[in-house]
Every structure is written in C-alpha cells, then in structure tokens.
Amino acid sequence: MKINVLDTTLRDGEQTPGVSLTSSEKLRIASKLDELGVNIIEAGSAITSKGERIAIKTITSEDLNAEICSFTRTIKGDVDAALECDVDSIHLVVPTSNLHIEQKLKKTKEEVLNQAIETAQYAIDHGLKVELSAEDATRTDMDFLIKVFEEGISIGVDRLCACDTVGILTPDKSYDFYSKLSTLDVPLSVHCHNDFGLAVANTLSAIKAGASQFHSTINGIGERAGNASLEEVVVSLDNLYNDYQTDIKINQLYSVSRMVARLTGVYLQPNKAIVGENAFAHESGIHADGIIKNSSTYEPITPETVGHKRKFVLGKHIGSKGLKQRLDDSKFNYTQVQFNEIFNKVKYLGDLGKCVTDVDLQAIADEVLEIEKNDKIKLEELSIVSGNKVIPTASIKLKIEDKDILEASVGVGPVDAAIGAVKKGIADVADIELEEYHVDAITGGTNALIDVILKLRLGDKIISARSTQPDIINASVDAYLSGVNRLLEVDSND
Incomplete structure (x- = not known):
C-alpha cells in the first residue's frame, strides 16, 4: 500500500x-x-x-x-x-x-x-x-x-x-x-x-x-x-x-x-534514532567485535541505508578489535607490544571518565610510536583586546608550512573573535566547519582548568578535538588547530 x-x-x-x-x-x-x-x-x-x-x-x-x-x-x-x-x-x-x-x-x-x-x-x-x-x-x-x-x-x-x-x-x-x-x-x-x-x-x-x-x-x-x-x-x-x-x-x-x-539551530540528542550521531556508534568491545565480523549482529540496518556512517567510540568499554580498526583507519603501523600500550592508555583514560577523541588517540599513538608531529598549521602568536564598551578583537600569527599568515577578527566575545581570526587565516588551506563547541571547568576556583571539546567537519569527515588549559581562549584555539591539523592529515591520506 x-x-x-x-x-x-x-x-x-x-x-x-x-x-x-x-x-x-x-x-x-x-x-x-x-x-x-x-x-x-x-x-x-x-x-x-x-x-x-x-x-x-x-x-x-x-x-x-x-x-x-x-x-x-x-x-x-x-x-x-x-x-x-x-x-x-x-x-x-x-x-x-x-x-x-x-x-x-x-x-x-x-x-x-x-x-x-x-x-x-x-x-x-x-x-x-x-x-x-x-x-x-x-x-x-x-x-x-x-x-x-x-x-x-x-x-x-x-x-x-x-x-x-x-x-x-x-x-x-x-x-x-x-x-x-x-x-x-x-x-x-x-x-x-x-x-x-x-x-x-x-x-x-x-x-x-x-x-x-x-x-x-x-x-x-x-x-x-x-x-x-x-x-x-x-x-x-x-x-x-x-x-x-x-x-x-x-x-x-x-x-x-x-x-x-x-x-x-535545533540540534539532536546523540542517541536520536536513525539520524543521531550515536545511532551507529559502538564503544563496547563485544559490540565492536560483532559489528566488524557482521554488522547485523548489533545493527538492524546499515548506516549507509540512511546516508549515515558507522563509528567506533573510544572509551573504557572499547575492545581490542575496535581500537585496531581505528588505528588501521588512521594508517598507523604498530607492533603487538605497541598496540597493547596504546590499548592500556586508552583504557586508563576511560577509567578516569574521559572519552578519548580522535586527537587524543593521535597524541597517544604518536607518543607510543615515537612519531614526530608535523602539523601543517602552527600558532605563532595570539593577542586579544576585550573589555567594557570594546568590541572583542583577536589578532593571530600562523605559520602554514613555511609561510607566515597574519589575520584579525572581531566577535561577540574573545573566544569567538579568536576562532574567527584562525578561520580567516586558514581559509585558503581548507574550508573547515565548526559543528559543535563545548566547555567545562574541571577544577574549582578562578584558576580552574578549562576543558574545551569541539567537533570539526571537512567535507564528510568529522574530527573531535580537545584541549585542557587554564585559559579558555588558548584552550579553544589549541583544540581548534589540533582538529584542523588532524583533518588535513586524514584528508591527505585518503
């Protein structure tokens, strides 16, 4: 009918x-x-x-x-x-x-x-x-x-x-x-x-x-x-x-x-059926293992059916097969001993209540595999002007490969201005879209550590990035650039 x-x-x-x-x-x-x-x-x-x-x-x-x-x-x-x-x-x-x-x-x-x-x-x-x-x-x-x-x-x-x-x-x-x-x-x-x-x-x-x-x-x-x-x-x-x-x-x-x-501007809860970001996401080791062997074990339909994508989330429930899949997708070469060390570090962070992002995994793998970071975009300088009756303004100096880029931007606040300046600076390199931005104070007091978590998109690729620092502006810019560099690296490897 x-x-x-x-x-x-x-x-x-x-x-x-x-x-x-x-x-x-x-x-x-x-x-x-x-x-x-x-x-x-x-x-x-x-x-x-x-x-x-x-x-x-x-x-x-x-x-x-x-x-x-x-x-x-x-x-x-x-x-x-x-x-x-x-x-x-x-x-x-x-x-x-x-x-x-x-x-x-x-x-x-x-x-x-x-x-x-x-x-x-x-x-x-x-x-x-x-x-x-x-x-x-x-x-x-x-x-x-x-x-x-x-x-x-x-x-x-x-x-x-x-x-x-x-x-x-x-x-x-x-x-x-x-x-x-x-x-x-x-x-x-x-x-x-x-x-x-x-x-x-x-x-x-x-x-x-x-x-x-x-x-x-x-x-x-x-x-x-x-x-x-x-x-x-x-x-x-x-x-x-x-x-x-x-x-x-x-x-x-x-x-x-x-x-x-x-x-x-009405964003979905992650566990929204069919189209939520977690609708085809798996963390549990048992589930990840089953999905890798046969997706129908834990998925009633494939994500491609609705134009979605499957992802394996890293946390304390991750299994070895799910982690191996993520490392292989990122083109890492590792021994079994190195894999075990990466696996233990991910589990340790998961036990602390932390969700391990793509950038976190990159940093862990780089450390274990002793890979020298070669970020395409580096922050050289950042200055902020903000105050009562002053439009927040940010000036940045970026080094993109061997070229110095100077940019400035205004915003509704200093973080918005800083991210705006960075976006201007990288405009000729990639069209990166900020999907989500979240901030938490993870310690008490006026000198609290600030945990910034964001999601960036380049085409159909999404990267989560995180930075924890005492200053929200520096943490935001650091997380943003970390995600941008990771996206550019993933894009160049495809």
Whole structure:
C-alpha cells in the first residue's frame, strides 16, 4: 500500500520555540524535501505575515514536484492569503473538541461546523485542494467528528486529517480511533504530537488502521515535545512492515536531518534514532567485535541505508578489535607490544571518565610510536583586546608550512573573535566547519582548568578535538588547530 508523506517542518516545525527561518532558508529546506520525495510540503501559514507570504511564494515559484500547501484557519481571509501565494492546497484546520469550541472559540458546534464548511467551499471554488483537518480530534465526540468530516466530503474536500493535538493516544487507542475514520470515502491523514513520546508509534498504528497519509517533521521538531519524526516513521515502514511503501529516498535522510538541524539551530540528542550521531556508534568491545565480523549482529540496518556512517567510540568499554580498526583507519603501523600500550592508555583514560577523541588517540599513538608531529598549521602568536564598551578583537600569527599568515577578527566575545581570526587565516588551506563547541571547568576556583571539546567537519569527515588549559581562549584555539591539523592529515591520506 502506498503511503503519502505530508511534511510540516516549515510550519509545525518552525513553531518550535526559538526557531524562525528566513525565506532563503525555507526555500533550501523545501528543495531538499522535494528531492527527498516528500509528497506534500506544508510551506507555512500564509496569513502569518508578509514575510511568510514571500517565503511561501518563493517556494511555489520553484515548480517543485511536491504539492505545496498552506495552513489556514476557517477564515476566508486565510484562504485569500494562501491564494496570493499560488499554493496547490490548504490544510484547513477546524477545532472540534468541546474544550476548544467552548473555551477557545466560545462558539457553538453548529457555528464552528458552518464556518468550516463555508471556508472549505470557498477554497474549493477558487481551485484549491482542501485537506480538512480536525484539531484536537482525539478529544472530540466521535459523532460530531464524523459529522464534520461527512459534511466536508459532501462538498468535495480532497483529504481528511484527524489530529492528536496534545499527544494523548496510545498505539492501541490510535488503531481503534483511526479505524473508525478510515471507512470514510476520502483519504485519511494522521497527525500526531509527541507529548508522551508516542508520536511515531501512534502514527504507525494509524497507518495500520487505514490512514493513507501521515504528517511529520524532519527530526521530529515542533511545538512542545514535537511531532512524529519523518525519518523514524519512514524507516520503520520500510524495515518493520511489509505492506507499506513511500516515495522517500531513504539514503538522503541523514543529510536532510543535518541540514534542518543546522538551519533551525535545533540540534539532536546523540542517541536520536536513525539520524543521531550515536545511532551507529559502538564503544563496547563485544559490540565492536560483532559489528566488524557482521554488522547485523548489533545493527538492524546499515548506516549507509540512511546516508549515515558507522563509528567506533573510544572509551573504557572499547575492545581490542575496535581500537585496531581505528588505528588501521588512521594508517598507523604498530607492533603487538605497541598496540597493547596504546590499548592500556586508552583504557586508563576511560577509567578516569574521559572519552578519548580522535586527537587524543593521535597524541597517544604518536607518543607510543615515537612519531614526530608535523602539523601543517602552527600558532605563532595570539593577542586579544576585550573589555567594557570594546568590541572583542583577536589578532593571530600562523605559520602554514613555511609561510607566515597574519589575520584579525572581531566577535561577540574573545573566544569567538579568536576562532574567527584562525578561520580567516586558514581559509585558503581548507574550508573547515565548526559543528559543535563545548566547555567545562574541571577544577574549582578562578584558576580552574578549562576543558574545551569541539567537533570539526571537512567535507564528510568529522574530527573531535580537545584541549585542557587554564585559559579558555588558548584552550579553544589549541583544540581548534589540533582538529584542523588532524583533518588535513586524514584528508591527505585518503
């Protein structure tokens, strides 16, 4: 059975607290969603603002394959705003629960029903497809809910949607609820929120009950605890169910997830299913050994399926086979005695509670193997000017091979200015992207040691780097340059 996907990252997802996308960012996401194979893109709510209408119209002007939709209330002015943006359809949302009708709208059921049908008819008369959506449907009297939907069907709406607005369904209740609606004569959509962490499970149950379309967002972003995660629903349908197919290109899920995280600023917890950084990461020696022999021992799908990559994490649980794999990937030559020494050092650091990064491993291996470091980029000088009513400014002198590079930069703080100056200095060498930055004070007092941990990306290569010093600026620059040098070395060895 074919299941269609309505993605609402640009509407419900943008309602995540703190998220506000520009027109160009919305277009980039919409274009990627179209490439991904999403059937319907809810591009926003046209009535929201002039800027929102510009963004939606920018998307509709691109002639994407996906149907472009605008959220509307049961107000003709909302429909007019959507028409102004040249969308293909509207997601017409009508509150149907007694709570919403009486407490929010302060109207009667008859008034709400009549307004919904009049607005739907107005949209249909103006050539729009209409998805009639019941807000708070799962707390609505079933007889009234069916009446709303049947009235919509009678005037020609194209799709129905029942929303679990506050995420109160369980998988069993979801199956029962959507089973009662799936016998209606038009396609049924499921729209689940994740307040109890059940949005994906409830969505899958609804599909099993007869829903032929689901609403979701990339990474499950959205109001409160978010929406059903597109990647989790799609990969579950593809791997755990035999009777359902979507048009989603599954091998693009990881790249789309990362782009949405970057543009929205809503980054994922590492253990996020399917697309989290640890989704295919292994530290345990037993697990690493099994994965190396046969990946299916501890992975239900391969990371390549979703465009991800496997990695072995170094820590106290690492086994000899996992460490050997990492050393071999880094092109180290070592004896068994040298390997044992590296292994013991990694275990020792793990027992101290430290996660051994790529840079840490490089330093350990260099020490054991007595390899002379030959960093391509070296810091010669660093000076900072910062203070009250003074824009933080950093000046640096780098030696890149035999060439001296002088650069300066300003920033929101001295660390930002220093990293900015370094980035300018290495711009001609490599386009390095700072993915993550984290700092901890690991001792007490004003002279506390500062532990800076960051992740850098060069193309598809990611390196973790760390530096521990009393000064946060020096530690940040040292960690940044350590990671850059390691990335350049790995890149040159490929």
